[in-house]
Amino acid sequence: MKKRNLAAIVAAVATVFATTIATSACLWYFYQPEEPDCLKEN
Template sequence: MKKKILMTVATLATIFASIVATSACVFSSYQPVEPKCLEDE
């Protein structure tokens, strides 16, 4: 029973870590479009 609980916790922790890592990669690679008035000429 104890082993089953530990396996469940490990699985949930792995899923949570992958979700956090994926969202961090998505947000850090996002590059918004620069408005025309702010561009260097």
């Protein structure tokens, strides 16, 4: 019984961790800095 509870807790923590990582990756995707003039093609 204790192994099942431990597995459930580990699964819940892993789910929260994965959700946090996925959310932060989506937020970083929307950050689009301006391209410097020296790198732009004429």
